[in-house]
Amino acid sequence: MSDSNLSDALNQDWGDKVILVVEDVDTNKIFFDAALRRTSAKILWAKDGQQAIDLFKENNVDLVLMDLQLPVMDGYTATREIKKINPDIPVIAQTAHVMSGEREKCMEAGCDDYLAKPIRLQILIETLSRFLNS
Ligand SMILES: [Mg+2]
Numbered sequence: 001m002s003d004s005n006l007s008d009a010l011n012q013d014w015g016d017k018v019i020l021v022v023e024d025v026d027t028n029k030i031f032f033d034a035a036l037r038r039t040s041a042k043i044l045w046a047k048d049g050q051q052a053i054d055l056f057k058e059n060n061v062d063l064v065l066m067d068l069q070l071p072v073m074d075g076y077t078a079t080r081e082i083k084k085i086n087p088d089i090p091v092i093a094q095t096a097h098v099m100s101g102e103r104e105k106c107m108e109a110g111c112d113d114y115l116a117k118p119i120r121l122q123i124l125i126e127t128l129s130r131f132l133n134s
Pocket of ligand 1: 069
């Protein structure tokens with residue numbers, strides 16, 4: 001990818017989009033905040049699976065970025081519940097686990113895609129673009 005294509009890819013305007021970020025670790029939240037702030041998307045934050053479901057019910061969410069390792073209720077369970085409420089909203093899993101079978105487990109729970117931590121800015125924006133720009 002050339003430099004100009006790269007900056008185009010990173011210059012997304014999602015001012016009309018609502019992204020629900022489910023993440024329990026503060027340092028990861030800082031990354032997502034910095035990465036997504038530039039897109040002007042409205043960000044909702046949940047720190048566990050139950051809070052994610054509650055926020056999903058209360059808001060018109062366009063996309064969910066779902067950590068899988070969470071307190072109270074894990075991301076697999078939360079994804080299943082969210083997909084029962086609205087199967088059309090994309091759920092992108094993000095996880096530090098790189099065990100084999102993890103991606104399959106994720107897809108089986110209803111996730112639409114999967115990002116392995118540490119997540120690179122470019123990969124994050126490109127992945128979200130595929131769902132938000134269609
Ligand atoms: Mg976690």
